[in-house]
Amino acid sequence: MPLLDARDMLAFPGGDNSSDTVIGNVHFNLTTLNHWNYTLFSNGTLSNGSWCLLTFEPYTPTYVLSNGTFLNVTWCWSPTEPIGVRAGVGIGYAVLFAVALVLTSVNLTKHGKLHLPAEKRFWPIGRRWQWYWAAAVCATAMISLLTGVDVDRYFLPELPIILTSFFWYLMQICAIALVWEAVRHWGSWMERQFIDPDPFSLRQDDGRSKVELYVPLFFYLFLWLNFFMIVPRNWGAIQYQRYPQQTLDVAAPSATDARFKAAAFLLAVCWLITTFSLRHSIKYYCPRNRGIFNRIIGFVRYTPLRFMLIVPLAATIVAYQALVAWHFEYSPLKVDGLTAAIYAGGYTPALLIVFVQAIIGFMNPNEDLELQRQRRVRGRELDREMGVVLKPSWWRRMNGEHMDPNASMRDRLIRNVQEISGNKPTAPTIEVPPNAAGRTNEPVEMTPVSPSLASPPITSPPLEPYTGRSERRREERARELAAGLLFPEAAHNSATAAARRRQELMMDGPPPPSYTDTVSNAQTASNLQPSTVARSLSAQSSGSTNQPPQQIRSMLDV
Template sequence: MPLLDAREILAFPGGDNSSDTVIGNVHFNLTTLQHWNYTLYSNGTLSNGSWCLLTFEPYTPALVLPNGTFINVTWCWSPTEPIGVRGGVAIAYAVLFGIALVLILVNLKKHGRLHLPTEKRFFPIGRRWQWYWSSWVCATAVISLLTSIDVDRYFLPELPIVLTSFFWFLMQWGVMAVVWEAVRHWGSWMERQFIDPDPFVLRNDDRRSKVEFYLPLVFYLFLWLNFFMIVPRNWTGIELQRYPQQVIDDAAPTATDARFKTAAFMLAVCWLITVFSLWHSIKHYCPRNRGAFNRLRGLVRYTPLRFMLLLPLAAVIPAYQALVAWYFDYSPLKVGGPLASIYAGAYTPTLLILYVQILFGFFNPNEDLELQRQRRVRAQELDREMGIVHKPSWWRRVNGEHLDPNESMRDRLARNVREIHGTKRSAPDAEVTLSPPAGAPATSVEMTPVSPPPPSAPYSSRSERRRQERAMELAAGVLFSGAPEQSAATAARRREELMMDGPPPPSYRDTVENIRAAPASNVARSISAESSSSTNHPPQQIRSMLDV
């Protein structure tokens, strides 16, 4: 992009007369141009301080009206130049950030899915924040890179350099939040694994819990201070890079003022808080070491490989932001600045941080699934210590103890009857035909009543076989009570067995009627006789719990 020097002002070329001038082989009214205070510059632009237009072919205006309006005009802030090196590299970086966005959404679905009930201390959004911030970083990076294409294409710098700088600062702001959320959530995940075997091993009101509560608040306080130091400001001074002296007088002081320097300091404090959070998690959830040297070695030993890569890359971000806040020549806010420093310090660390997150996101399992696996391992260890050996999963299928999801209620009742009879199906596809006994009337029940076994001899002993037979008969009578003849026969046989112990006692109604009809003396005498007869009568022999 050409830069115009303030001293390169040209005189209007002569035309057909004193009020005519020829610019780009087109005749213009010189009086009108001078009336509206237009000035011709050596780079082919015509400007009056408010409007700027191109005068060289093929962008030469066709006509100027007496009121100062140009016909078929092309303004100086138009993308007339071809895509430069900065724009070409920006397209390549934008493609990489777009691919990263797709992979981040895949990881968000993998790690954000719940496989366990939500716990009060560990909310699902805690594990998703790092992927939400990563999506923010990809979006702002793509906007910044695509708008930087027009930085080279505009004839004079204007809105594109402001947009690319604005979204670049938002990208830097978001990538620090990505690293912070990754470290913070790792500490939360370590705490969750630590208390899962014993929820009461850690207190909720100790110093550790208070630090973990206030640390995110402090981090986001400094992060928002970085945001307010940069974003809400007048960005017009960044556009004033149209000639070298203007860069020195306007653009450089604006890009290196006290607010940008303070913002870089705030970002450095955010990085230090992130490192402290990592140290705090290792101290409380990893094995402790004695001595300063052993603690330092333990800090390096228990730091995950992911954070060994993320923290140095994240340290480059506040360092580069501080560099450009003091030296404008290396800043991405400068039009025509050195591309090596711009892309190496401004975009490459952010891109590497995202891809490190994506790589470890694919390798690390979902936390709920990992917690389930740890619980199974602990349960197996406890069973091994107690000597409990569980049967394999095929045991129930071999012994016919599994439940078929396609089994109907009729099949389940038939299986229950077979279990009562002590028999099993000979083949998986065998049919059990349940038909009513001969002469039995049809019932309205879905399953036809099964014929009970023939009545056996009266109960005379306490043998286990007889007890099982009686239990089977009672169960069959409860389940299949559709045959009245069989029910009557069973009731009669039961009454005969009860009569073996003696005549039944009089009913309550007969006793009350006799007492009302007899005199008082007879009532007392009858009660006394009944008492003496009850004491002289031999006690009833209870043979089984079924006789009670």
């Protein structure tokens, strides 16, 4: 690929002899230069189509070897030029994107933190995606702007213009994804507030849920199609802008080909899907309006201020990408393109979207905390409707209901038993040595009860340990023993009720005779037949249980 037009070629200046030439006050072997097909151009470069070096001072080489190698050489793709307008403005924008990245990180920490258990329908990653995309916008923009500095400084365009263009397109994709995730998550947050009072107010198999399932899939389908139209391509043709005719013949057709035009169309589809998602959320989670004009007014009325700013900015991104796909002179891919158009349409909308998101993020509370606040408000409203008056926080401490965090487990169990039995303490008990009567002092600020008026101690019938083979019955008996120790009054009432029921069952009549009495009567009766006695004896189970079980050795024993 030629570096410059043939009209810019110059003849080598004469030297001391026919095989000598002087370039930049340095003598070179003309025979060697002609052998390796080097050509001198009017812009002060020396090139053979593969190598290009600067010949003007102070970058003039000092010597050329017979194999065509130059000593102390400076290549044409070196940052030798001063920073221009495009690079200076780009540094300022890079600083602003760095500030936006810091604000995005703070908002990610604030809104990504969990204060409630994670729910299956509302994963924490869902509300963090918008901040992840915002960070990606800032990172790609900073790379594009910082590499754009070398676009002005390189003597001939090369790798910096490719990196600038590549990361600029990635920034556009991330900015559209940021707006989409902000809109999608707002709808999810509205749904979460809608079903929090009543989880069964919205069905999970209706048209609304199906739309919310498939719309994100369609959005990311078209977004990835936009990505594949732009990124996997030959970017090398963008750098061939070393003279005007080369720009028109190589760079401009490559930057405005059919793939870039199709990518702009796919990005427009993504914006339309984002707008549809916003309309869907307003339709189902905001008050409904009747009529076409009322729906339009309601759509504008219930759209949050944030979306009234960032959705039009996203449309500006789509429009500018379509503009540069047809007009190369306004494109960031052009080395000497229009700077005002590049920054006004290429970088400013994405920067404003990130800053709007960051400012609104600082103004809005964490969603879990906001949900807790709404639950407290609903609880107070329900208490007011039911006539429940909640006592202030100091009431529990004044009435002895404050639990000491340093209390032992024994003190807590005693306190629970006292509350169940109705003996709520009004102050903590102070353990003191026994008095002269052999009893411990009463709790502080408690009037002692007269012995004659004191109620007898609660005693419950002792529970005998279970000796059977049933594991379930053994566990039940263990629980009964534990309940009797922790709650003696309840155990006493339960044991008393069980004894009373057993006594009522015994009042129906005498118990049936035992099998032993039946067998003894059968043996002593003289009027019974031998077969009757045999049947009575066979009914006795004491002998069969004391003997080992019968071993069956064949079918004849059955």
